[in-house]
Amino acid sequence: MDVTTRIETVRERVDAARAAGKRIGFVPTMGALHAGHVSLMEAAGRRCEYVVVSIFVNPTQFGPNEDFDAYPRDITADRQICESAGVELVFAPGVGDMYPSRNLTWVTVESLTEGLCGRHRRGHFRGVTTVCNKLFNIVRPDAAFFGQKDAQQAIVVKRMVADTNLPLEVAICPTLREADGLAMSSRNVYLSTGERADALLLYRALTKAESMVRQGERNCSQLVSAMRAVMQSGAVVVEYISIVDTETLYDLAEIEDVALIAVAARVGKTRLIDNIVVDLNKPQGAI
Amino acid sequence: MDVTTRIETVRERVDAARAAGKRIGFVPTMGALHAGHVSLMEAAGRRCEYVVVSIFVNPTQFGPNEDFDAYPRDITADRQICESAGVELVFAPGVGDMYPSRNLTWVTVESLTEGLCGRHRRGHFRGVTTVCNKLFNIVRPDAAFFGQKDAQQAIVVKRMVADTNLPLEVAICPTLREADGLAMSSRNVYLSTGERADALLLYRALTKAESMVRQGERNCSQLVSAMRAVMQSGAVVVEYISIVDTETLYDLAEIEDVALIAVAARVGKTRLIDNIVVDLNKPQGAI
Numbered sequence: 340m341d342v343t344t345r346i347e348t349v350r351e352r353v354d355a356a357r358a359a360g361k362r363i364g365f366v367p368t369m370g371a372l373h374a375g376h377v378s379l380m381e382a383a384g385r386r387c388e389y390v391v392v393s394i395f396v397n398p399t400q401f402g403p404n405e406d407f408d409a410y411p412r413d414i415t416a417d418r419q420i421c422e423s424a425g426v427e428l429v430f431a432p433g434v435g436d437m438y439p440s441r442n443l444t445w446v447t448v449e450s451l452t453e454g455l456c457g458r459h460r461r462g463h464f465r466g467v468t469t470v471c472n473k474l475f476n477i478v479r480p481d482a483a484f485f486g487q488k489d490a491q492q493a494i495v496v497k498r499m500v501a502d503t504n505l506p507l508e509v510a511i512c513p514t515l516r517e518a519d520g521l522a523m524s525s526r527n528v529y530l531s532t533g534e535r536a537d538a539l540l541l542y543r544a545l546t547k548a549e550s551m552v553r554q555g556e557r558n559c560s561q562l563v564s565a566m567r568a569v570m571q572s573g574a575v576v577v578e579y580i581s582i583v584d585t586e587t588l589y590d591l592a593e594i595e596d597v598a599l600i601a602v603a604a605r606v607g608k609t610r611l612i613d614n615i616v617v618d619l620n621k622p623q624g625a626i
Numbered sequence: 627m628d629v630t631t632r633i634e635t636v637r638e639r640v641d642a643a644r645a646a647g648k649r650i651g652f653v654p655t656m657g658a659l660h661a662g663h664v665s666l667m668e669a670a671g672r673r674c675e676y677v678v679v680s681i682f683v684n685p686t687q688f689g690p691n692e693d694f695d696a697y698p699r700d701i702t703a704d705r706q707i708c709e710s711a712g713v714e715l716v717f718a719p720g721v722g723d724m725y726p727s728r729n730l731t732w733v734t735v736e737s738l739t740e741g742l743c744g745r746h747r748r749g750h751f752r753g754v755t756t757v758c759n760k761l762f763n764i765v766r767p768d769a770a771f772f773g774q775k776d777a778q779q780a781i782v783v784k785r786m787v788a789d790t791n792l793p794l795e796v797a798i799c800p801t802l803r804e805a806d807g808l809a810m811s812s813r814n815v816y817l818s819t820g821e822r823a824d825a826l827l828l829y830r831a832l833t834k835a836e837s838m839v840r841q842g843e844r845n846c847s848q849l850v851s852a853m854r855a856v857m858q859s860g861a862v863v864v865e866y867i868s869i870v871d872t873e874t875l876y877d878l879a880e881i882e883d884v885a886l887i888a889v890a891a892r893v894g895k896t897r898l899i900d901n902i903v904v905d906l907n908k909p910q911g912a913i
Contacts, residue, residue: 350793443736444755444789450730468731476791502731504763506637 340422342429346477349430353391353478356427361388365480365507367471370394370431371411371525372420375515379484380424382512391478392421394431399442400466411528430478437473446472446503448495451588455491455601456612459578467492468499475500480507488514488522490599490614494588514613516542522613529609537573538606541613544569544580548600552617557593562600570604578603578610585616596620627709629716633764636717640678640765643714648675652767652794654758657681657718658698658812659707662802666771667711669799678765679708681718686729687753698815717765724760733759733790735782738875742778742888743899746865754779755786762787767794775801775809777886777901781875801900803829809900816896824860825893828900831856831867835887839904844880849887857891865890865897872903883907 341352353363364387366379372394383390394417401407414431421429445465451457452464475483483500485493497509515523520542521535530538544566551562559582566580582591585599594617601614628639640650651674653666659681670677681704688694701718708716732752738744739751762770770787772780784796802810807829808822817825831853838849846869853867869878872886881904888901 346791442789443738444786445734445736446731446759446790447734448731472733473789473791476793479793499731502729502760503733504633504760506763506766 340418340426340429342418342431344430344432344436346432346436349391349428349477352428353389353480356389357479362482363387363478363480364390365474365478365483366390366392366426367474367483367485368392368394369396369410369525370417371413371528372417373515373523373525373527375486375488375523377420377424378515379486379512380421380426382510383482383484384425386482386510387480389428390424390426391428391430391480392426393474393478394429395437395470395474397437397466397470398434399438399469400463402460402462405460406526409529411525430474437470442469445469446499448499448502451491451495451498454583454588454590455579455581456603457491459603464492464495468495471496472499472503472505475505475507482508482510484510484512486514487511487616488524488613490601490616491588494585520546522611524611526609526611530606534574534607534609537575538609538611540570540573540575541602541604541611544602545600545613545615548582549615549617552594552619557595559591559593559598562594566600566602570602574606576605578605594619627705627713627716629705629718631717631719631723633719633723636678636715636764639715640676640767643676644766649769650674650765650767651677652761652765652770653677653679653713654761654770654772655679655681656683656697656812657704658700658815659704660802660810660812660814662773662775662810664707664711665802666773666799667708667713669797670769670771671712673769673797674767676715677711677713678715678717678767679713680761680765681716682724682757682761684724684753684757685721686725686756687750689747689749692747693813696816698812717761724757729756732756733786735786735789738778738782738785741870741875741877742866742868743890744778746890751779751782755782758783759786759790759792762792762794769795769797771797771799773801774798774903775811775900777888777903778875781872807833809898811898813896813898817893821861821894821896824862825896825898827857827860827862828889828891828898831889832887832900832902835869836902836904839881839906844882846878846880846885849881853887853889857889861893863892865892881906 364383446468447465493511547569548562563580580602582600597618603612651670733755734752780798834856835849850867867889869887884905890899
């Protein structure tokens, strides 16, 4: 496995792999890798012969009062995880490699970024789409792999790729969960033991909604109220509970066929998000 | 020469050319081709074995009160010009090919777009950088060729390419002029005979400034005043006369080494722009 901080090295390695007829799979990450990331690398490995993982805590997607400085970083452990997952190339640039001078160019997606996390993290998605666009131009993958856990991010990046005619496929992979259902996240390491228990309320609220939908509830106000009750049964400060169209991300009044149910909350100082998709056309009702 | 409206055909042709070891040169245009465009095609042909010209009047770079509908279109003449210039592929998409659904994604460049034409054509450069980003992702050229005539556009596109890590070179080619000095422009066809005479005042103002600089004038207020006097000697409505840094596009008080002197004006209903670069390090003082 190669590890580099240099953009030119990435281009050379990827060009060589492509010249050898390999498909290039790409998993952009901020490091602090966990089993969720590994599942993305494995998905990439099943579809592509050359897998690139980027590890870059991107400053432009953090707000001034967010956890950019505190965000967990462990490049040694991350390298080991990538190596074990069979990754061919790790691109771990510094901030100066990605933003060598003041960045003047922004890639923004309208509308899709206005609700959900976008409402609470102003500028966040602008940073995400800008850095993804840059990374896609550096790696030039055939396919990039994102987790359903960050549902809005996945939908926004997919739209950015389509609108800008980037010739790559954006693949969305299922959320990985701990045994009790907590969605895997690099930010889970922030949680104390007590907070870890409360954090589970996000998933409990989602499964509550899912079971109500299965039992016939279609009214989103009813579903949101029930979810709020679940989340407020512990020390969880709800940021949003939203039921939205999976393409437009507009709020739904009633669930008609497919819906994204997404929640964000603070548990202590830690901001957590989770979501499920309910699909009335599928017997299980969820991805 | 191939002509296509289809993105997929462009990708196929360019992939084949690249597989044959050819460098890909790209000249994005809005059609209504003139000798200035031909000089870009020729520059591309000297540097690249496969030259692609796009012809697309891009609606997103026109303001609501601008000349999108009236903009001259003559695809038959344009094809002939491309053929004669030795172009390999003409990409002439329709609006629906480039924007198949509501465009939500914008590529914007801050700061550089705030002055000069950007101040007078709100949203113009956002449209330019967005469509150029799309075209670069469709054509994936090794080099793209722009005219110095649209100086701010060239600088903005160059910065967009650098900031987004697009792996291509942006080459800026000299402005072509009519025998009397009028900068070639697709919009010159709008001019009546009387307006054609007044239009020359833009270039006269620029050469006036250039000769003053050669004679030692460094003060930009003095230069701008002299240029304004030249332009106001005819039926020309000045939009701006600016002397700016060639990298930041910030206004200069004094010319210290290199400066962009740029003018925009209306002659009748026609908006014209022109510019020169003065470089005190060069004996001729201009590009």
